[in-house]
Amino acid sequence: MLDVRRMVVLAAVIDSGSMTAAAEALNYTTSAVSQQLRRLEQEVGQPLLQRLPRGIAPTEAGVVLADHARRITRQLAAAEADLAQVAGLRRGRLTIGTFPTVGGSLLALAVSRFRTAHPGVRLTVHSARLEQLTQMLDSGEVDLSLLWDYAWNRVDPDAYTLTHLLDDPTMLVVSADHPLADRKRVAVADLSAEEWVVREPDHPVAEVLDRTCRAAGFQPRIAFHANDYQEAQAMVSVGLGIALAPRTAVTNHHPDVRVIPIGSTAPARRILLARRRERVPAPAEAVMVRVFTEVADLYQRSQRPSGPPTVGHASAD
Template structure:
């Protein structure tokens, strides 16, 4: 097997016409360059250079190798240019995993910022549930994923590097004319007689409701099982019942529902939003850039900022509200 470094040095010697000139360009002594050429000639089993009083001359075999050396040098320079482009994010694809709640809230802003800053890079988003997202990280289908957990189902995986992005608290969803808006604070225990809108198909938020209600000493009376948060809001607005939901799920809140913080008698569960990437893979420049952007965007979706900018009406105490029908 030919030594590529020596082949490239031979190419430099051919272009400079001397060992001394090539050695200077390569950052080595003429003696070291001569030794490298002797080793290359030993590898190929024939002379490649004729030493002249002034300079050197290629043999036929040397000319053939120099032609190959120039082609290899072109490819190596092109490869370096490709790597530089990926480092500048002028090229490349980021495979990102997400789930519906964040895909409908903070992710669009992050994607927009990434596209503006790195127009040459592409982002491919795969939306899935928690177990599928973890599997896609393990198999390499995605390089970075947004995950979630509660205190009773913490994501613990030695194969993943996990970073906390933000907390997503649980809130109560009530009609805009609900009497609950008159209360200075809503205790979950006081809601035992209420009917509830719940997510269908064993959705995680259904488990959140049942766990919270059991801690408060009652089983929730289920009036309707919805298949998405917009449907749940519509049923709440219609007066069929009340609901709980993670705050990020209600970024696009209907005008005819209001959000209420639950009292401290039974602490409202907090969902953690996490960033995950494989532990054994070095993150690409695109991955690192997206991580920075997601952290910046998450600041806009913190509890305080959501109160002010996103949801508009998250209530703990009474105040002006819509008239009752």
């Protein structure tokens, strides 16, 4: 394989007209230039320069190789310029994985902030279930992904570099005319007589309900299995039952339901930002991690009683 550095030396000698001038331009010694040219001639198997009484002249092979060297030099310079653009976040691409509830409550604000600051970077977002998100991370289909987990099914920290954005507490959802609607806080142990609206049996929040109620000493009575959180809220709003949901799923809730904290009587999930551990993060990834951290902090502050909600929700994890 030809040595590109030696090709560049050849082009410099031909362009300057002498080995001495080329050596000065390249910050080499003249003997080093001569040695590089001899090795290059050995690589190509034919002479590249004619030594004349007054200087040198390229052979036909030397002219061909020098032309390629000049094109390569221009391409390398263009590559350096493009990399500088990417490093400066003036161009490039970033692909993010997300899941619906956090996509509505955190992602939209993060994307808006990032695009405003770095409009030259193309953002692509894929929304999927947790298993699909980790598969996309593993295959490189996404650069970063929002993930979630509970204490009993932690995301593998050896597989991914994880940034913990926030803890997403489980909330109680009741109809606006429910006897508990005006309560500031409710304990799950007080809900043993209630009927429940819950997501499909294999959905994580169904396991949250089962674990929470068993820990409180009762088995929940299921009135309805909902396909998404919007349907669950609609059924709660007409009194079919009460429900549990992550706070991010009910940030902007149905007008005829009330969302009540239940504290540590139900498990919270972690919201995480993940990338493959072995990857070297691109500049855009590092900036997006910082943006998500800031947005998560803003979201948590907006959910405190003194602060009005500032970000929305989506309906189906």
